[in-house]
Amino acid sequence: MKLDLLTKLRETNPVVLNAANFVTVQDVANGLNALGASPIMSKEIAEAEEMVQMASSLAINLGTLTKLQIEQINRLMQLAVRYQKPIILDPVAVGAVEYRLDTANNLLANFPVSIIRGNVGEIAALGGFDWNAKGIDAGTGDENVDQITQETAKKFHCVVIASGATDTISDGQKTAHIYNGTPLFQAHVGSGDMLSSIVAAFAAICPDSFEAAQTATLVFSASGELLAQEHTEVGPGTFSMYLMDYLAKISISQIENVAKFD
Amino acid sequence: MKLDLLTKLRETNPVVLNAANFVTVQDVANGLNALGASPIMSKEIAEAEEMVQMASSLAINLGTLTKLQIEQINRLMQLAVRYQKPIILDPVAVGAVEYRLDTANNLLANFPVSIIRGNVGEIAALGGFDWNAKGIDAGTGDENVDQITQETAKKFHCVVIASGATDTISDGQKTAHIYNGTPLFQAHVGSGDMLSSIVAAFAAICPDSFEAAQTATLVFSASGELLAQEHTEVGPGTFSMYLMDYLAKISISQIENVAKFD
Amino acid sequence: MKLDLLTKLRETNPVVLNAANFVTVQDVANGLNALGASPIMSKEIAEAEEMVQMASSLAINLGTLTKLQIEQINRLMQLAVRYQKPIILDPVAVGAVEYRLDTANNLLANFPVSIIRGNVGEIAALGGFDWNAKGIDAGTGDENVDQITQETAKKFHCVVIASGATDTISDGQKTAHIYNGTPLFQAHVGSGDMLSSIVAAFAAICPDSFEAAQTATLVFSASGELLAQEHTEVGPGTFSMYLMDYLAKISISQIENVAKFD
Numbered sequence: 001m002k003l004d005l006l007t008k009l010r011e012t013n014p015v016v017l018n019a020a021n022f023v024t025v026q027d028v029a030n031g032l033n034a035l036g037a038s039p040i041m042s043k044e045i046a047e048a049e050e051m052v053q054m055a056s057s058l059a060i061n062l063g064t065l066t067k068l069q070i071e072q073i074n075r076l077m078q079l080a081v082r083y084q085k086p087i088i089l090d091p092v093a094v095g096a097v098e099y100r101l102d103t104a105n106n107l108l109a110n111f112p113v114s115i116i117r118g119n120v121g122e123i124a125a126l127g128g129f130d131w132n133a134k135g136i137d138a139g140t141g142d143e144n145v146d147q148i149t150q151e152t153a154k155k156f157h158c159v160v161i162a163s164g165a166t167d168t169i170s171d172g173q174k175t176a177h178i179y180n181g182t183p184l185f186q187a188h189v190g191s192g193d194m195l196s197s198i199v200a201a202f203a204a205i206c207p208d209s210f211e212a213a214q215t216a217t218l219v220f221s222a223s224g225e226l227l228a229q230e231h232t233e234v235g236p237g238t239f240s241m242y243l244m245d246y247l248a249k250i251s252i253s254q255i256e257n258v259a260k261f262d
Numbered sequence: 263m264k265l266d267l268l269t270k271l272r273e274t275n276p277v278v279l280n281a282a283n284f285v286t287v288q289d290v291a292n293g294l295n296a297l298g299a300s301p302i303m304s305k306e307i308a309e310a311e312e313m314v315q316m317a318s319s320l321a322i323n324l325g326t327l328t329k330l331q332i333e334q335i336n337r338l339m340q341l342a343v344r345y346q347k348p349i350i351l352d353p354v355a356v357g358a359v360e361y362r363l364d365t366a367n368n369l370l371a372n373f374p375v376s377i378i379r380g381n382v383g384e385i386a387a388l389g390g391f392d393w394n395a396k397g398i399d400a401g402t403g404d405e406n407v408d409q410i411t412q413e414t415a416k417k418f419h420c421v422v423i424a425s426g427a428t429d430t431i432s433d434g435q436k437t438a439h440i441y442n443g444t445p446l447f448q449a450h451v452g453s454g455d456m457l458s459s460i461v462a463a464f465a466a467i468c469p470d471s472f473e474a475a476q477t478a479t480l481v482f483s484a485s486g487e488l489l490a491q492e493h494t495e496v497g498p499g500t501f502s503m504y505l506m507d508y509l510a511k512i513s514i515s516q517i518e519n520v521a522k523f524d
Numbered sequence: 525m526k527l528d529l530l531t532k533l534r535e536t537n538p539v540v541l542n543a544a545n546f547v548t549v550q551d552v553a554n555g556l557n558a559l560g561a562s563p564i565m566s567k568e569i570a571e572a573e574e575m576v577q578m579a580s581s582l583a584i585n586l587g588t589l590t591k592l593q594i595e596q597i598n599r600l601m602q603l604a605v606r607y608q609k610p611i612i613l614d615p616v617a618v619g620a621v622e623y624r625l626d627t628a629n630n631l632l633a634n635f636p637v638s639i640i641r642g643n644v645g646e647i648a649a650l651g652g653f654d655w656n657a658k659g660i661d662a663g664t665g666d667e668n669v670d671q672i673t674q675e676t677a678k679k680f681h682c683v684v685i686a687s688g689a690t691d692t693i694s695d696g697q698k699t700a701h702i703y704n705g706t707p708l709f710q711a712h713v714g715s716g717d718m719l720s721s722i723v724a725a726f727a728a729i730c731p732d733s734f735e736a737a738q739t740a741t742l743v744f745s746a747s748g749e750l751l752a753q754e755h756t757e758v759g760p761g762t763f764s765m766y767l768m769d770y771l772a773k774i775s776i777s778q779i780e781n782v783a784k785f786d
Contacts, residue, residue: 025546026550026551026714033711034761043546044589044623064303064306065309066306097312099308137275235511236296236510237504237506245758283565326565326566328568358564452554497772498768499765499769499772503765
């Protein structure tokens with residue numbers, strides 16, 4: 001685990017370009033900003049090339065897709081390949097909606113993605129596993145999460161993060177786990193989208209996607225866990241505000257003190 | 263009042279599909295999630311049929327309409343009729359903007375709506391009453407709110423909720439009132455939109471629209487009132503965060519303790 | 525400094541029409557509402573004329589531009605001229621993105637703007653000064669901020685606010701400064717956009733753009749400073765919530781107690 005990446009991130013403030021969804025975009029921007037990255041959002045193809053050139057990584061979120069956005073996302077990904085910027089994909093609701101799954105599969109067939117981050121239901125759908133997703137929620141299934149994550153990573157030649165009570169990370173060969181977190185993450189709608197963009201921020205400063213995925217996930221999960229320990233009264237609303245505070249102030253030694261991973 | 267609907271909601275986590283407005287969408291999603299429902303948002307016609315099939319109810323918000331969205335909303339409502347999912351309509355700003363009023367009237371002429379939820383200015387405009395609305399605010403008028411609510415319900419053959427210091431609910435025959443609440447609801451822009459989607463969550467699990475409307479309104483108003491009692495220092499910002507906490511934790515007995523309705 | 529404008533604003537609740545960006549729109553609406561103005565947002569040309577007639581001022585934010593929005597913004601500005609409503613422009617990211625700079629320059633060439641509000645990097649770009657902006661952040665440069673602000677104001681025959689640790693305000697002749705504030709403003713993505721719309725709220729009730737700009741900036745900066753003094757533990761998340769509370773409750777005498785300007 002390369003926790004000194006957090007210091008590097010805060011020193012270099014990488015620009016993360018987000019094709020964001022309108023439900024969680026404010027949280028995503030503020031989460032990146034709090035941690036020390038520089039968020040920028042765009043919806044217009046005409047500025048795509050400038051945006052990609054300026055950015056250090058690209059976070060693509062399929063949360064509230066329109067056809068117009070799919071066009072824009074295709075263009076952004078094409079440019080990210082040209083300018084060699086890592087792409088992070090959050091395949092929101094592909095476990096529940098065929099249209100989203102088709103869109104994600106098309107993007108993945110046409111462009112190399114560095115890291116996919118989703119809940120288990122979404123990762124299972126991409127990997128072609130049987131799983132019972134429910135709307136934007138992970139749902140339940142009998143398959144082995146390690147296997148789902150690993151096979152999906154193999155299928156798309158990238159790193160996959162399957163978020164949950166335990167976060168599972170695989171590059172198709174090795175598989176790692178982060179055991180930190182708090183159930184409050186699930187109680188706030190923007191948590192997953194924030195993590196995806198934070199993964200993009202780490203990918204911007206770390207060429208090893210597996211390390212970027214691990215570190216980002218640990219930093220995010222440990223921030224929430226520490227918050228929940230120190231503010232035992234928080235519910236989903238106050239949690240979401242304190243989370244920004246903790247992303248801004250958490251130190252490497254604080255993370256090391258609570259870190260549980262393998 | 264069927265307060266055990268809250269238990270049922272939390273046990274079944276109904277999926278509420280939202281045609282949301284971009285100003286308050288994050289609050290709406292988080293409010294539904296905090297209470298125990300499963301929010302999903304969509305802007306794309308191509309996924310409309312899947313979305314409606316997956317959802318247990320439909321919340322249509324006219325807050326930041328575009329022509330493209332009106333097309334999508336028409337399609338969603340058409341599908342909701344086909345798949346027999348209750349439709350809840352929030353006619354934002356129809357009291358102040360003719361274009362919004364025309365849009366709402368067209369939708370109401372073409373599709374059966376289960377429940378309309380707005381402020382008195384909006385309900386008065388739909389009912390054809392004289393009222394002096396101001397932008398998104400309720401404004402003032404001399405008409406009797408009970409009569410406005412009842413007549414508007416009769417006109418559209420549905421249940422109408424006119425929100426305010428007192429919430430008035432009518433199905434055209436019987437009329438009920440909820441006296442709970444706090445002025446802080448008005449100080450936060452997303453309050454009304456959150457209530458409309460929470461009404462949709464209750465409609466998803468209760469076929470009687472009048473009961474769903476009453477229970478949703480009481481749960482929401484009592485949550486805010488209890489919050490304001492227990493945190494006397496809150497202003498509009500901290501209120502909006504604590505509101506999520508209270509929606510998540512409020513119990514039936516806490517609601518019964520403060521409930522004032524007839 | 526005309527601080528009694530705050531009382532006037534709270535008594536008259538002016539309607540501020542916002543062409544908002546989807547990243548910060550919720551904060552902008554809530555900030556206006558907390559302060560005592562009445563926010564309304566619109567994305568549809570078909571309702572533009574009604575909206576402009578109803579509004580007392582217009583806040584144009586270039587934060588997440590699409591071509592469709594540029595069309596709508598052109599129409600809104602045309603109507604604002606016809607109905608003599610002051611226009612406030614927030615040129616988000618024009619310092620970093622040519623497409624945004626071209627768009628802003630076109631708007632400024634075609635329509636008279638009362639006040640431009642941006643960070644120094646954005647104002648420098650509009651004025652044609654050399655400056656090293658970074659994404660949505662101000663960046664750094666060697667030029668004199670007073671000169672940049674004054675020259676840009678002269679160039680566009682309007683009042684310019686260059687936000688930063690010190691806020692610089694000029695109408696091309698006289699130049700004023702506000703020294704209040706807190707670094708936490710920079711830690712929250714929506715701060716600048718909120719200020720721009722709050723400037724529009726003051727412009728709605730004060731025909732002197734320079735006075736409106738000064739007063740709005742002082743009220744906003746002093747609210748943040750007072751908050752940071754009284755809640756020393758806040759980070760970017762809790763700051764953003766308390767900021768709404770302070771905008772709602774701050775009094776003229778509290779502002780006078782901390783005010784530092786010339």
